[in-house]
Amino acid sequence: MSTLARFADPESDRLDGIVDLERYPIERPGSPEWCAVVADARVSIEADGCLSLPGFLDADALTDAHAEVASLAGKAVRREAWSSVYARIELEGDMAPDDPRRVEVRRCLGHVTRDQIAPDTVVARLYASPVFKAFVAGCLGLERVYEYADPLAGLIVTVVPDGGELSWHYDTNEFVVSLMTQQPDDGGLFEFCPDLRKPSDENIDGLGRVLRGEADELVHTRALRPGDLQIFRGRYSLHRVTPVRGEQERHVVCLGYADRPGVIGPVDRTRAVYGRVTEAHLLAEGRATTAAPDGLVL
Numbered sequence: 001m002s003t004l005a006r007f008a009d010p011e012s013d014r015l016d017g018i019v020d021l022e023r024y025p026i027e028r029p030g031s032p033e034w035c036a037v038v039a040d041a042r043v044s045i046e047a048d049g050c051l052s053l054p055g056f057l058d059a060d061a062l063t064d065a066h067a068e069v070a071s072l073a074g075k076a077v078r079r080e081a082w083s084s085v086y087a088r089i090e091l092e093g094d095m096a097p098d099d100p101r102r103v104e105v106r107r108c109l110g111h112v113t114r115d116q117i118a119p120d121t122v123v124a125r126l127y128a129s130p131v132f133k134a135f136v137a138g139c140l141g142l143e144r145v146y147e148y149a150d151p152l153a154g155l156i157v158t159v160v161p162d163g164g165e166l167s168w169h170y171d172t173n174e175f176v177v178s179l180m181t182q183q184p185d186d187g188g189l190f191e192f193c194p195d196l197r198k199p200s201d202e203n204i205d206g207l208g209r210v211l212r213g214e215a216d217e218l219v220h221t222r223a224l225r226p227g228d229l230q231i232f233r234g235r236y237s238l239h240r241v242t243p244v245r246g247e248q249e250r251h252v253v254c255l256g257y258a259d260r261p262g263v264i265g266p267v268d269r270t271r272a273v274y275g276r277v278t279e280a281h282l283l284a285e286g287r288a289t290t291a292a293p294d295g296l297v298l
Ligand SMILES: O=C(O)CCC(=O)C(=O)O
Pocket: 158, 166, 171, 178, 190, 234, 239, 241, 252, 254
């Protein structure tokens, strides 16, 4: 498809040429084939909060996505920073130094943010596609999902170089769909503790046990491969990317969605994680900064 044709309709319903539709026939929401794929997906997501769909991308789309993401990743600044699992410095003021909510863990990676990703790239087209959103909603048992309104974090590439990692954390938005475009030589595994926190229950004890390495039985591991899609409840399941080793960086695209419109990351967290904020973050700052509708730290 020509670049102009793609730009003309960034919300095109067509997923052919992006998704391997023979393996995952999801282009007609509600059809018997769609319902069968979604029913299987729900079983996995209910089992441990994380669904993996191997070989989701069409082979040519994966070649394009790999090249597009690698070119963007070349421009991403690698930053090392330490922060709590919430990265909410404003909330830590009165807590004891050994409170699990303020224990600092290491992040060392680069980010390509949504404002740097052109709308005609494979990943941006997938992200905005109404058919794809209907599929994600179906897998999660929801009527619909909304694009995460955060102008930086809504669509993001994590670029993890040799020696880099993304330690334990919770996300602000409910669901992340991740898509690997480049696998590292070694390491870079995705680890998660399904539903470690639940609406109205931060589970501080469980958090402390995981941070102290005393809860291996709660930790699940997934090794993604290029072209695989993963759907994951990152707001409730503590998760991390283990250290990467070797020359080849790890490139993963995170397509963020929420269960309601207008979700945007808080200013302090956005600054801690991405090193900058936008006007939209500053404008949203007047809203509640400590709790979301589910009673958890935003
Ligand atoms: O790179 C990944 O697999 C996950 C990234 C992640 O958890 C995040 O960016 O919040």
